[in-house]
Structure formats: C-alpha cells, structure tokens
Amino acid sequence: MPFVNIRITREGATPEQKQQLIKGVTDLLEDVLGKNRKTTFVIIDEVDTDNWGIGGEQVTELRKK
Known part of the structure; x- marks a missing residue:
C-alpha cells in the first residue's frame, strides 16, 4: 500500500493540476x-x-528578489 506525500508551496496550484499530480503519481507507481x-x-x-x-x-x- 504505497503512501506518497507531495509538498508544494501554496502559490495557486489549481484543482485540475492537483488531480494531474495525483493521477500521474498513481500511474507511475502502477507502471513502474x-x-x-x-x-x-x-x-x-x-x-x-x-x-x-x-x-x-x-x-x-x-x-x-
């Protein structure tokens, strides 16, 4: 049961981008x-x-800066 924690700065990642991250990481763990x-x-x-x-x-x- 993989558990992945992604930390990003709070600078406006959209719900769609977050969904892409979740799907992409899940796909990667499944594929690799x-x-x-x-x-x-x-x-x-x-x-x-x-x-x-x-x-x-x-x-x-x-x-x-």
Missing part, C-alpha cells in the same frame, strides 16, 4: 512497481512560502 492503484494514497500538502526556507531564507523573500 506494479502497485495496485486502488490502494495507492497520494496526499498533497500546501505550505505557505513564509513556512518554507531554502539556504537560510524564506521562500517569500527569495521570490521577491
């Missing part, structure tokens, strides 16, 4: 590893850019 799609779980977490840092800086500040 032979996993049952009915027991494959995909969760998308959206993180505010203030709560995500790279190289010691918030993504919010990096996006301003």
Whole structure:
C-alpha cells in the first residue's frame, strides 16, 4: 500500500493540476512497481512560502528578489 506525500508551496496550484499530480503519481507507481492503484494514497500538502526556507531564507523573500 504505497503512501506518497507531495509538498508544494501554496502559490495557486489549481484543482485540475492537483488531480494531474495525483493521477500521474498513481500511474507511475502502477507502471513502474506494479502497485495496485486502488490502494495507492497520494496526499498533497500546501505550505505557505513564509513556512518554507531554502539556504537560510524564506521562500517569500527569495521570490521577491
């Protein structure tokens, strides 16, 4: 029973894009590893850019540069 957690910044991914991610990851696990799609779980977490840092800086500040 695969469990996949995708984390993205909260910057406007549409419901359609999220559906594409869920389907694409499910298809990939089925195609590559032979996993049952009915027991494959995909969760998308959206993180505010203030709560995500790279190289010691918030993504919010990096996006301003």
